[in-house]
Amino acid sequence: MLHEDSAVLAFVLCIGATLEPVRAITQRPSVVLADPLCDPPCWNGITPGATSADEVYSILARTEGVDFGTLFERIRGDQTLQFSWFFSAPIPDSTGRIYFIGGEVAAITIGTYGSADVEEILGMLGPPAA
Amino acid sequence: MLLWLDQGYAVVVDHRSSCPAGDPTQISPGDRVAQVVYFEVSRFPALLRTQSLFGPDSEAVLVEAAPWTEAELAP
Numbered sequence: 001m002l003h004e005d006s007a008v009l010a011f012v013l014c015i016g017a018t019l020e021p022v023r024a025i026t027q028r029p030s031v032v033l034a035d036p037l038c039d040p041p042c043w044n045g046i047t048p049g050a051t052s053a054d055e056v057y058s059i060l061a062r063t064e065g066v067d068f069g070t071l072f073e074r075i076r077g078d079q080t081l082q083f084s085w086f087f088s089a090p091i092p093d094s095t096g097r098i099y100f101i102g103g104e105v106a107a108i109t110i111g112t113y114g115s116a117d118v119e120e121i122l123g124m125l126g127p128p129a130a
Numbered sequence: 131m132l133l134w135l136d137q138g139y140a141v142v143v144d145h146r147s148s149c150p151a152g153d154p155t156q157i158s159p160g161d162r163v164a165q166v167v168y169f170e171v172s173r174f175p176a177l178l179r180t181q182s183l184f185g186p187d188s189e190a191v192l193v194e195a196a197p198w199t200e201a202e203l204a205p
Contacts, residue, residue, distance in 0.1 A: 121141050
């Protein structure tokens with residue numbers, strides 16, 4: 001029994017060791033670091049203070065890595081207050097949320113949860129004010 | 131949290147311990163980033179002073195920042 005457990009453990013470790021380099025090759029950089037469409041505070045063609053909820057919906061629908069099946073829309077009256085979604089592989093980020101005020105984007109939150117580090121972010125945004 | 135007030139970015143660094151506003155914590159280049167937030171500065175002037183727009187309670191603060199209209203409040 002102990003021998004079988006050891007064999008299973010060795011097999012799992014072997015598979016994990018094989019998959020890790022594959023994951024490292026296929027995984028993309030964070031969507032925060034690799035945005036070919038625009039510069040912060042714009043993300044993926046979505047600009048705080050300028051982009052409407054309808055435009056955001058269309059953009060998210062055609063964005064690779066946005067798991068559109070997980071898109072959740074929070075509505076009050078006839079106004080969209082928030083979109084939230086999960087990213088899917090090979091995008092390493094976790095979640096995205098977009099908040100609206102008065103029908104326009106007010107804030108965009110990308111849950112990176114480790115897909116980028118401080119050095120990479122500072123390289124993109126420059127030194128912070130505070 | 132790192133803040134670019136004028137430009138409208140904020141970066142929340144992932145630390146195991148909590149990091150309340152006004153309690154500076156040392157960060158390193160290799161520290162993981164938990165969240166990146168882009169925001170419209172003019173929408174959140176009061177919130178930016180408290181820095182409560184970011185972190186675990188950010189969602190509630192952002193949702194509350196959307197004021198109810200008179201039409202929505204009407205009976």
